[in-house]
Amino acid sequence: MADVRMQESTCSVSRSLGVLGEKWTLLIIRDALVGITRFADFRQSLGVAADVLSDRLTTLVEFGVMTRTPYQEPGSRIRHEYHLTDAGRALHVVVGALQQWGDAHLPWSDGPSIERRARRTGRPVHVAFIDDLGYEVPADDVDTIQTDVYPQ
Numbered sequence: 001m002a003d004v005r006m007q008e009s010t011c012s013v014s015r016s017l018g019v020l021g022e023k024w025t026l027l028i029i030r031d032a033l034v035g036i037t038r039f040a041d042f043r044q045s046l047g048v049a050a051d052v053l054s055d056r057l058t059t060l061v062e063f064g065v066m067t068r069t070p071y072q073e074p075g076s077r078i079r080h081e082y083h084l085t086d087a088g089r090a091l092h093v094v095v096g097a098l099q100q101w102g103d104a105h106l107p108w109s110d111g112p113s114i115e116r117r118a119r120r121t122g123r124p125v126h127v128a129f130i131d132d133l134g135y136e137v138p139a140d141d142v143d144t145i146q147t148d149v150y151p152q
Contacts (some may be wrong), residue, residue, distance in 0.1 A: 019063045020091070025046050025056050029088065030095050031065065037081040055081055065091070097127040 009015055015028075019033040024046060031045050033094045042053055058068040062106060072078045096116055116125045129137045 012145060017072060019065065020094075022059070024052060024057060025060070026091075026095060026098065028053070028056055029091050031082070032082065032084050032088065033092055037083055039080065039082070051083075060088070083088065093127055096125075100127050136152070 009018075020029075027046055027048075028042060031042055036042055036045060039050075039053065039057070042057075043050060044070070046053070048056075057066065057068070060083070061068045064085055066082045066084055068080045068082055070078050071081055099112070099114060118125055119125060128137060129142050131137050
C-alpha cells in the first residue's frame with residue numbers, strides 16, 4: 001500500500017512516489033500501455049511474484065490509476081482485468097521519459113526496445129518541456145522554482 005506520509009506531503013513528487021514508487025509499478029504501467037490487461041499476462045511479462053503484483057495492482061486501483069473489471073472464461077473462476085484510467089494513460093509521458101533517459105544514458109547494445117511515433121504522421125516523438133505557447137524548451141533552459149508551500 002502507498003505510504004500515508006508521502007500522500008500527506010506538500011511535494012507532488014513525494015505524493016506521486018507514494019503511489020508509483022514501488023518496484024514493478026511503472027513496469028506494470030508500461031505493460032498496460034501496450035495492451036496487457038490480465039494478471040497472468042502481467043506475471044508472465046514481468047516475472048514478478050503473485051503477491052507483489054497483487055499489491056501493486058491494488059494500489060493502482062485504489063488511487064485511480066487503473067480499474068479492475070471481472071471476467072470469466074467458460075469453465076474457469078472469475079478473474080480480473082486491469083485497464084488504465086485517464087490518470088493512468090497520462091503516465092505514458094513518464095514512462096516515455098524514463099525510457100528516453102535509459103536509451104540515452106544506459107543504452108542497450110541492440111538499441112531501443114520500444115519506439116514511440118505519432119499515430120497521425122508516424123513520425124518519431126520524444127518527451128520534452130513545452131511552454132504555455134506550445135514551444136519546446138531545452139531542459140537546461142528550465143528553472144525549478146520552489147513555491148511558498150514547499151518545505152525547506
